[in-house]
Amino acid sequence: MGISTIALTTDGALVLVRQSERNVASALLLAPSDSGSLEPRDLAGADAGRSAQEILRTGMERELREETGLRAEEIVSTTVVGFARWMERGAKPEFFALTRLSVAAADLTRRRVASDEKLYSAGLRTVPIDLVALGKELRAGVDLLTASHLPRLLREDGSLPLLLAVRAAALWLVRRPDDRQEEAGAPPEPVPTS
Template sequence: MGKLTRRARAKADYLGFLGAREWPLAASGLGVVLGVVTILPSAVGVVLSVVALALGVATFTRDVRLLRRRWAGFEFTTIAAPFPTAELPPPAAYPEPAYLAVPARGTALVSAAIDRELWTERHTIDVAEEPYRLPPALKATAPHVLPLRARGRLLFNGPIVGMRGDPLPAAGARPAPVRLHRARFFDAVCSNELGALRITRVDTGEEYDLRKAELTDTAGALRELSSSTLADLVGVSTVAFTTDGKLVTVRQSSLNSVSGLLLAPSGSGSLEPRDLRTPDGGRRRLLHTAVRAGMERELCEESGLRPADVRGTKVVGFARWMERGAKPEFFGLTELAVDSAEVTRRRPGSGERLYSAGLTLFDVDLPAIGAALAGGVPLSEALPPRLWEDGSLPLLLALRAAAAWQAARV
């Protein structure tokens, strides 16, 4: 029943989002319906109702044709080439920036200095009063983009949290608060997710490239999150280890909109407004407590673990996923209070089984990986081959950040 309910909710979210933007067509359709149900028994009433019905049908038919023409006026192609990092330097304010490209998975902007700053847990948050709104240019393309992105997938227009600030280090002082905002998932689909598409107008041949239009600042570098116009939903991922040292990974199903059929972190998803509240309903004021709440919530939802099974989570890293509109991603390391045998007996809720094909546990020596990375060994060689070959980008980045944190503690 859970799977059927989630499928119905996904379809309702999809139709509601499109309907809100194509309301003239819906109004015409309503006119047709009203013309049918208001036919009166009198001769004059019948004539007037038939005329009204004919006009409604004509208007509705015209609107359908116009809508089909508009939707057919764009061509969408997936950009398969690696992200052009050479054409988009990192923001000047990012210390020690580096692009990390993983074949067939994606490209991330990472910063060891930002990761180390997160370990100090000094960042506070400030939540905007007004929710995020798509800018006019992106709002105009939304009805065309959403059907393409939703094809063959289950997408829900649930509440998410976006980011309008950068977790940058501040020498000798507390960093400025990181600005957050509330948004909906379809806002991100129709903004950040355009980064992997090439959109061409059929009549003029004009191309819309999000990377040039929205990601590039006046100096030709990548925009900081503080000046972005995208939804920039906050990704939260954590790698959890059992009491007997096993790494828990989630095998993604084909229905996942991102990283389908790959190994995902123990918990991975998006920060939600409920993560900004404490259990007693108060407001969280520190970035790491909000992010940690989101990581542990996703971990429990996707693995079937309970909050009591989690000893603690440390936020260990940050990156920006370039193919997804340079959206922010946070990574954590979770210590569990149960062993691998207990984990394998757990089952996620029926709704999550649409996206998860089960759990896979691995023997992973984080300190050894951290030492190898510190010695200059590439991530592809430092990680176990199976994880490098089958791991999603969030899993690989989470392991990288967790290993670096472990190495720094030695």
């Protein structure tokens, strides 16, 4: 099961991973902050009544720490915002999330990816984005790739999982009140935008 998260810094930048030439699915393209698969260890404690979303968040945050060098205490929250099937990869299910961080983009400039990730990741990149403004454009019927609030770098170098994750997060942030599925009975926290 595929899992991808876009992480947003306190100053409204997306944390992205540049894929290396060895990456099978998205060689040399920008990928979400994490992009991988659930692993058996993500199911630990699943018998204790954890929901599917909690299991997905566990895997997403694990992948995020592995691929970006973020520490657990720098992850504020992760919200599952979308789902798709990647037809070119055998219709593999792919879940998308938005993760809020407690660090600014500048705090991530010297982060190192885990040594076992270096084969597939060519480094981190941060890109300012206004997800709410992008979501409003999408809600108004503008195509993602022509939306003025989609950063040019994402339009030109974004992988399919990254573009789908950005689209899902932007639409989730501007959903209509009757569309809302509030987590644990509490409204979502506002997301900082640039």
